[in-house]
Amino acid sequence: MVLQSESSESRVVSISCLCTSFLLLLFFFGIFILLHRHASNLKMVGYSRSQVAAAGLALMGGLPAALAAQIPLGLDNDHQQQTPLHSEGGALPLVSTEALQDSIKIDNLYARAKELYEIAKLGEEEYNHPTRVIGGDGTMILSR
Amino acid sequence: MGTLSYIYSSLAELGDYYTLSNQSFPAVTGRVTEYRLVLGDQVPSSALSMGLTPPTKDKEPVHGDIVLVANSGCDTSDFPAEVAGNIAFVKRGSCTFGTKSENAGRAGAVAAVVYNNDEGPLSGTLGTPSPYHVATFGVSDTDAAPVLKKLKGGKHVDAIAYMDADVSIIHTDNIIAQTSAGDPDNCVMLGGHSDSVTEGPGINDDGSGSLSVLEVAKQLTKFDVNNCVRFSWWAGEEEGLLGSDYYAGTLTPEENQKIRLFMDYDMMASPNFAYQIYNATNDASPEGSEELRDLYINWYKSQNLSYTLIPFDGRSDYDGFIRAGIPAGGIATGAEGIKTKEEEKQFGGKAGDWYDPCYHQLCDDVSNLNLTAWEVNTKVRPATCYDCT
Numbered sequence: 010m011v012l013q014s015e016s017s018e019s020r021v022v023s024i025s026c027l028c029t030s031f032l033l034l035l036f037f038f039g040i041f042i043l044l045h046r047h048a049s050n051l052k053m054v055g056y057s058r059s060q061v062a063a064a065g066l067a068l069m070g071g072l073p074a075a076l077a078a079q080i081p082l083g084l085d086n087d088h089q090q091q092t093p094l095h096s097e098g099g100a101l102p103l104v105s106t107e108a109l110q111d112s113i114k115i116d117n118l119y120a121r122a123k124e125l126y127e128i129a130k131l132g133e134e135e136y137n138h139p140t141r142v143i144g145g146d147g148t149m150i151l152s153r
Numbered sequence: 154m155g156t157l158s159y160i161y162s163s164l165a166e167l168g169d170y171y172t173l174s175n176q177s178f179p180a181v182t183g184r185v186t187e188y189r190l191v192l193g194d195q196v197p198s199s200a201l202s203m204g205l206t207p208p209t210k211d212k213e214p215v216h217g218d219i220v221l222v223a224n225s226g227c228d229t230s231d232f233p234a235e236v237a238g239n240i241a242f243v244k245r246g247s248c249t250f251g252t253k254s255e256n257a258g259r260a261g262a263v264a265a266v267v268y269n270n271d272e273g274p275l276s277g278t279l280g281t282p283s284p285y286h287v288a289t290f291g292v293s294d295t296d297a298a299p300v301l302k303k304l305k306g307g308k309h310v311d312a313i314a315y316m317d318a319d320v321s322i323i324h325t326d327n328i329i330a331q332t333s334a335g336d337p338d339n340c341v342m343l344g345g346h347s348d349s350v351t352e353g354p355g356i357n358d359d360g361s362g363s364l365s366v367l368e369v370a371k372q373l374t375k376f377d378v379n380n381c382v383r384f385s386w387w388a389g390e391e392e393g394l395l396g397s398d399y400y401a402g403t404l405t406p407e408e409n410q411k412i413r414l415f416m417d418y419d420m421m422a423s424p425n426f427a428y429q430i431y432n433a434t435n436d437a438s439p440e441g442s443e444e445l446r447d448l449y450i451n452w453y454k455s456q457n458l459s460y461t462l463i464p465f466d467g468r469s470d471y472d473g474f475i476r477a478g479i480p481a482g483g484i485a486t487g488a489e490g491i492k493t494k495e496e497e498k499q500f501g502g503k504a505g506d507w508y509d510p511c512y513h514q515l516c517d518d519v520s521n522l523n524l525t526a527w528e529v530n531t532k533v534r535p536a537t538c539y540d541c542t
Contacts, residue, residue, distance in 0.1 A: 104376035112372035115528040119519075121364040122356055126519050128156055129354030136184070138515055141156050141349035141360075143389050144182040144323040 156347050156363075157326055160386050163367055164330045170374040171330040171384075178327070178399040180389040181205065181282055183320045184351065190266065190290050191313040192219060193303070197296035203250055203267070203289040204278030206318050214315035215240075215263040215288075221304045226253040226267075229260065237261030240312045241287075242300065245270045250289065251280040258285035264314035265289045268297030288316035325388040327396045330370055335381035343369075343416040344385030346396065346470055353515040357522055358488070359390065362418035365531040380413065387470050390419070394472055401473030409477055414445055417471040417483030422527035423509035425502040426486035428453055431471065432462035433482045441480030449484055452533055459499035484533060486526050488512045 102108070129139035136145060154162070157175075164173050183205035190200040209215045217239035223231040226243035241257040245267055257265040265287050269275040275291030303310050328347065331340065345362025349355020363386055370384045389395030404412075417431075430449045433442035442465075453460040463485065465471075471481035487508020497504040511517040 101375065101377040104373065104378050109369070109372060109376065110532045112375065113368060113528065113531045115524050118364055118368055118527055118531060119522075119524060121368065122360060122519050122522060124159065125156065125360045125364065126354055126356060128154065128159055129349070129356070129518075131155060132354075136351060138352075139354040139518070140351055141347075141355050142182070142351040143180055143325045143348045143392065144184075144321065145351075 157328060157386075157388070160328050160347060160363065160367060164328070164370065167371060167374050169333055171370070172333055174329045174331075175326040176329065176396075176400060177324050178389075178396065179322050180325050180392055180395045181320065182323050182392060184318065186317040186319075187315070188288075188290070188317065189214070189313070189315040190292070192266070192292075192296070192300050193310045193312070195296070195299065197292045199274040199291075199293035199296045200266075201274060201276045201291045202316060202318065203254070203276070203291055205282060205286075205320050206254075206279055206289045206316060207282075207286050207320055208318045209264055209288040209314055209316045212317045214313050216313050217263055217311065219266070219300060219304065219310045219312045220262075221301070222253075222257075226256055229256050232256055232260035232262075234260075238263060240314055241265040242297075242304070243267050245275060245291075249280060250277045250291075251283065251286070254279050254287055254289040255283045255285040257289075258283075258287040262287050264312075264316070266292055266312070266314070268292050268301075269294045282320050288314060288318070290314065290316075325396070327388055327400050328386040329383060329400075330385075331383040332373070332378055332381050335378040337381045338411050339413055340381040340383045340411050341413050341416075342383045342385060342474075343418065344387055344397070344470060345418045346388070346390030347386040348388050348391055349517070350391045350513045352513055353511070353517045355391075356518050357420055357422050357424075357509055358512060358517055359419045361421035361522060361527055361530075365418055365421050365527070368531060383412070390470055394467075394470055397470035398473040398476075401477040401479065404477060409479065412474075412479050414441055414480040414482070415471060415474040416445070417469050417481065418530070419469040419483065420485050420488060420509065421530040422522040422524070423486035423488070423512075424521055424523050425492055425506050425508050425510065426523050426526040427492065427496045427500050427508060428458055428460045428526070428529070429463045429485045429487060430460050431465040431482050431484070433465045433471075433480075438465065438475050439478050439480045442475070442482055445480060445482040449482065449533065456529070458529065461496065461499075484530055486523070486530065 126139065129141045132140035132142065132145045136142070161173065161175070164171055185202045185206065188202045190197060218235070219242045220233060220236045220239045222236070222241050222243045225245070225247040226232065226241065227248035232241065236257065238261060241260065241262040243253045243257065243265060250267055253267055254265050267275060267289065269292065272294055274293045277291060279286055279289060300310055343366060345366045346359045347363050349358065366384050366386065373382065385400070387396035387400070390397065430446060433446045435443040450460060469483070471483055474481040489507050489509070489512045492502055492504050492506055492508055494504045509521070511521045
């Protein structure tokens with residue numbers, strides 16, 4: 010179906026707002042690096058981590074309170090504090106790029122891959138080799 | 154348990170952080186158990202069964218004369234009367250294999266052989282099943298040449314064809330998990346496909362994408378979100394983007410508007426990987442697709458990682474969304490494309506080889522994963538657009 014152009018625009022505005030925040034942040038970010046290089050002898054790895062976090066947060070589409078905490082540059086801080094949504098049983102922290110990235114461990118992914126291969130072996134009886142093709146035992150229909 | 158049960162139960166363990174649903178839809182699936190083809194006194198080594206081919210009668214061998222069909226067998230008039238009870242020999246080109254097979258069936262052929270009008274072996278699919286389809290094979294130009302020579306010289310060539318195959322309609326399911334929190338009218342969507350090809354276990358294609366999406370879904374439960382996040386696992390991608398097409402194509406206008414964008418994750422861990430980003434542009438795709446592409450570009454840059462832009466040409470599950478006017482994009486690590494020398498410098502691996510040497514084959518197993526690329530690409534996701542407003 011064809012969308013009305015008005016609807017298309019509202020989608021691109023939200024994404025370009027993101028880009029603007031990112032570009033703005035990148036600019037201040039660059040200044041931060043310049044200042045920091047003179048100030049310290051930080052190892053590259055640890056150094057780049059905080060930069061990534063800052064850039065990543067920009068990509069998150071503006072978390073003003075968190076931004077102020079991460080970039081100690083005396084930024085014009087007239088953004089309003091956002092009130093995090095609460096889920097039942099207590100507040101969860103609002104998602105942050107770095108925290109979510111840090112939670113991704115290759116060991117967990119690899120363990121799942123091994124589980125998936127065991128599932129593929131269910132297809133052997135029907136297909137003479139492991140497979141997860143639809144309609145085979147390796148896929149298993151939920152509703153029939 | 155099968156793949157879908159695994160995904161579903163993993164999500165169910167996460168409690169009410171997600172609302173789960175599965176969307177059932179019909180899909181045509183074909184399976185070839187065995188086939189043989191003999192042309193004259195030769196067994197053509199290039200012979201392949203066509204996708205979704207029916208079996209020969211009673212799944213037994215059939216015998217007959219090879220009858221040369223005029224032109225490319227795109228019209229029923231191309232088929233001489235002698236085809237009836239015999240085996241149609243049809244040139245590739247000008248129309249689909251399905252049409253050729255259907256015309257052959259209408260003319261009474263017991264089987265059809267399509268020969269390549271280009272170099273090399275010939276594989277393809279008959280597409281949507283027709284009651285007139287007959288067992289259909291593809292052969293190379295080289296295997297066809299001696300047969301054609303004899304037939305055109307007025308000589309007689311007979312053949313034996315045997316196809317043990319099944320075509321069936323099955324029902325399969327898309328799985329959707331949406332955050333209970335977050336603005337439900339502004340969902341960010343991401344997904345991979347849950348199925349593999351028949352030939353192998355599909356651990357990279359697209360186990361890697363499916364599992365990345367699942368792992369992110371699990372980790373996201375530690376956080377709150379401003380926008381709803383909708384995770385999806387599409388079925389039947391390998392049969393032709395069936396699940397994602399069905400989902401995107403059946404969205405009501407209201408539901409369509411709730412999706413800010415869709416991010417596709419199909420093959421995240423190719424052994425000979427390149428970091429690839431779909432080159433979506435706003436002049437060819439719904440507005441917002443280009444901005445999403447740029448978010449990916451900026452993320453790889455922020456990690457001091459190289460990336461390449463790859464054609465946004467409808468080969469994966471973003472296609473249905475683009476057609477439905479929803480901005481989309483995604484990343485990949487390469488399939489049967491060939492790594493360039495420049496890419497070898499950027500990403501390591503081996504120039505001249507496929508990005509995934511086991512693409513759509515039996516060997517797409519747990520050893521067919523580049524774990525570095527997989528981890529990087531799973532981390533990319535969080536950086537992209539969880540808080541679009």
